[in-house]
Amino acid sequence: MRKFDRIKAPIARDTVFMRMAVAVVLAIAVSACATTPPVRPAVDVEPEKQVYKSGSLWPGANKKNILFADNKASKIGDIVTVYVLENTTALNKADTSDQTSTDNSVLLDTGAVTPTQIRLAGGRKSAGKGTTGRSDQFSSTVTCVVTDVLPNGNMTVEGQRRMTINNEQQYVLVRGTVRPSDVTFNNSVLSSKMADLDIMYNGGGGIDGGKSPGWLAQILNKVWPF
Secondary structure, three states: OHHHHHHHHHHHHHHHHHHHHHHHHHHHHHHHHHHOOOOOOOOOOOOOOOOOOOOOOOOOOOOOOOOOOOOOOOOOOOEEEEEEEEEEEEEEEEEEEEEEEEEEEEEEOOOOOOOEEEEEEEEEEEEEEEEEEEEEEEEEEEEEEEEEEOOOOOEEEEEEEEEEEOOEEEEEEEEEEEOHHHOOOOOEEEHHHOEEEEEEEEEEOHHHHHOOOOHHHHHHHHHOOO
């Protein structure tokens, strides 16, 4: 039994070290995924075929050279500029009150000249008032690419803006569905006109990392029972 215990102890320590290593790797992977921008979508655009007649420089009528053509985005690969103007305000107020009172009198005849009177009175009064509010505002401009055209003509667009300033990486992602009628003459659209809109603003760096606790503290906060 003693020999078995001596063999079992190193195995248990190795298991603990392996679990700690796995936890460290997972924490690093999670923190990296939080700041890594999503992969840009691959857009398969069919090239335009131009057929030149013998001895002519005219490539034939197409969307780019027709005088009265509509140059608004309509097919995969076209560009749409999205003006993100999001302003959300929520306010909730509550006011409650409750009040009860009792008043009872008991007269006791003790044989004295003046009877003894006992008075019992009581009551309860409570009042509560609370207010919660939240206000969010975000504005940006992101130029997106049409990634898909639905059968009814609506377009799915997606675009990213990535910026690195003083080793601080920031990115903005916009994804949603746009109606062709909401696209203006200069191929722009408001974010409020988009359906299934996803807006993601994230980044990472020294300043951003200093605002949040380390990965070990975050893990302990999730598993700490007290």
